[in-house]
Amino acid sequence: MSELDAITEESLVTKGGRKWSTFPGSIGAFIAEMDFGVAPAVRQAMRELDEHDLYGYAPHALTAELRTATADFYADRFGWRIPDDHIQPASDVIAAFLGVLTHLTPAGTPIVLPTPAYMPFFDVARTTGRELIEVPMRRTETGWSLDLDGIAAALVPGATLVLCNPHNPIGKVYSEAELLALADVVEDAGARVFSDEIHAPVVYGPARHIPYAALTEATAAHTATATAASKAFNIPGLKCAQLILTAPDDRDLWTQKGQFVSGAASNPGILATTAAYTRSRDWLTEINGYLKGNRDLFTDLVADMLPKAVFLPPEGTYLAWLDLRGYGLESGLADHINSRAEVAVTEGRLCGEVGAGHIRFNFALPRPLLIEAVDRIARIL
Numbered sequence: 001m002s003e004l005d006a007i008t009e010e011s012l013v014t015k016g017g018r019k020w021s022t023f024p025g026s027i028g029a030f031i032a033e034m035d036f037g038v039a040p041a042v043r044q045a046m047r048e049l050d051e052h053d054l055y056g057y058a059p060h061a062l063t064a065e066l067r068t069a070t071a072d073f074y075a076d077r078f079g080w081r082i083p084d085d086h087i088q089p090a091s092d093v094i095a096a097f098l099g100v101l102t103h104l105t106p107a108g109t110p111i112v113l114p115t116p117a118y119m120p121f122f123d124v125a126r127t128t129g130r131e132l133i134e135v136p137m138r139r140t141e142t143g144w145s146l147d148l149d150g151i152a153a154a155l156v157p158g159a160t161l162v163l164c165n166p167h168n169p170i171g172k173v174y175s176e177a178e179l180l181a182l183a184d185v186v187e188d189a190g191a192r193v194f195s196d197e198i199h200a201p202v203v204y205g206p207a208r209h210i211p212y213a214a215l216t217e218a219t220a221a222h223t224a225t226a227t228a229a230s231k232a233f234n235i236p237g238l239k240c241a242q243l244i245l246t247a248p249d250d251r252d253l254w255t256q257k258g259q260f261v262s263g264a265a266s267n268p269g270i271l272a273t274t275a276a277y278t279r280s281r282d283w284l285t286e287i288n289g290y291l292k293g294n295r296d297l298f299t300d301l302v303a304d305m306l307p308k309a310v311f312l313p314p315e316g317t318y319l320a321w322l323d324l325r326g327y328g329l330e331s332g333l334a335d336h337i338n339s340r341a342e343v344a345v346t347e348g349r350l351c352g353e354v355g356a357g358h359i360r361f362n363f364a365l366p367r368p369l370l371i372e373a374v375d376r377i378a379r380i381l
C-alpha cells in the first residue's frame with residue numbers, strides 16, 4: 001500500500017483547497033489538481049524565498065535559472081535542447097495563450113480547436129473576440145484521431161490551431177506521424193500552432209511525449225509552445241509558466257510587446273518551478289507510478305460498475321473522459337452527479353458541443369476515495 005492511499009477526505013477538506021472546498025460534502029474530482037501535496041524540494045524553495053527575502057521584483061538571476069531548468073528538463077525528458085533565450089516566463093499557460101494571440105497573431109484571425117477541449121480555451125476566444133471553430137476529434141473503436149480534413153477546411157492564413165498534447169480531456173498523446181501530418185495541414189494553410197504541453201511530464205509508457213515545435217524547421221517556425229510545472233508538480237497556485245518561442249520573428253515581437261505577460265510570473269512560481277524541474281524528478285516518478293495505478297484501477301472500476309459507459313484509458317494526464325450517454329442523461333450531467341452522488345466532476349458540455357452526455361473525471365485521488373467516487377456514481381446512474 002502506498003502512503004498516498006492513507007490521505008483522508010477529512011484531511012483534504014481541512015486543507016481547504018479549491019478541489020475540496022467548492023462543493024462541500026462532495027469528493028473533489030473536477031479541477032486539475034492532485035491530492036498528493038508537493039515535492040520536498042518545492043517546499044524547501046518556498047522556505048528559501050522567505051529566508052532570502054525575495055519579495056521584490058524577480059531578480060534576473062532567478063529568471064535565468066528558470067530558463068536553464070526548463071531547457072534541461074525538456075532536453076533530459078523529451079530529447080529537445082531549447083536555447084535558453086527561446087524561453088520566456090509567464091504567470092500561467094492561459095495568460096501565455098492570451099499573450100500569443102494578442103501579440104503574435106494577426107488581429108481578428110480565428111482559433112481552430114479540436115474538441116473535446118480544455119474549457120478555458122473557449123473563454124479565451126470569447127475574451128479576445130476571436131471566432132472559435134470547433135473541429136470534433138474522430139473516435140474509432142481503438143482511439144482518437146484528429147480530423148485533418150475538418151482542420152484544413154477551418155484554417156485560414158494566420159489562424160491559430162490549438163494543439164493540446166497530451167490532450168485534456170481525452171488523455172491522448174500524439175504520435176510523431178500524427179504530428180507531422182498535422183504540420184503539413186498547418187503549413188498548407190499558412191496557419192500557426194499554439195502547442196499546450198502543460199501535461200507533458202505525466203505520460204504513461206509506452207506512450208511518449210514529442211514536443212511539436214521540435215519536429216521540423218516548419219513546426220519550429222509556425223509554433224508557440226507553452227508548458228508549466230503546475231500540473232505535474234501540483235503547483236498551479238504559484239503562477240509560473242514557460243513560453244517557448246522557436247520563431248525568430250515571435251521572439252522579436254515578444255521583446256517589444258510581451259513584457260507584461262512575462263513580468264507576471266511570480267517569485268514563488270519561478271523558484272518552485274526551478275526546484276520542480278531540477279530537484280523533484282524522483283518525486284515525479286513516484287507520483288506518475290501512482291497515477292498509472294489509478295488509471296488502471298479506474299479502467300477496471302468503470303468496466304465493472306459502469307457497464308454502459310464508454311471509456312478509453314488516457315495515455316497521459318490524470319483526467320478521464322467518460323461517455324455516459326448510455327445512461328440517457330444528456331444535459332446537466334455533472335450537476336446531477338454532484339447533487340445525487342456527491343462527486344464533483346466537470347460537465348462535458350463545457351469541453352465543446354461534442355461533450356454532451358460526457359464528464360471529465362480527475363483521478364488524482366487517494367485510491368480509497370477513487371473507489372468510493374466511482375461507486376457513488378454507479379449507484380445513482
Ligand SMILES: Cc1ncc(COP(=O)(O)O)c(C=O)c1O
Pocket residue numbers: 032091092093094095118164168196198199228230231236241
Ligand atoms: C491543457 C491545459 N492547459 C492549461 C491549463 C491551465 O494552466 P494554467 O493554470 O497554467 O493557466 C490546464 C489546467 O488544467 C490544462 O489542463
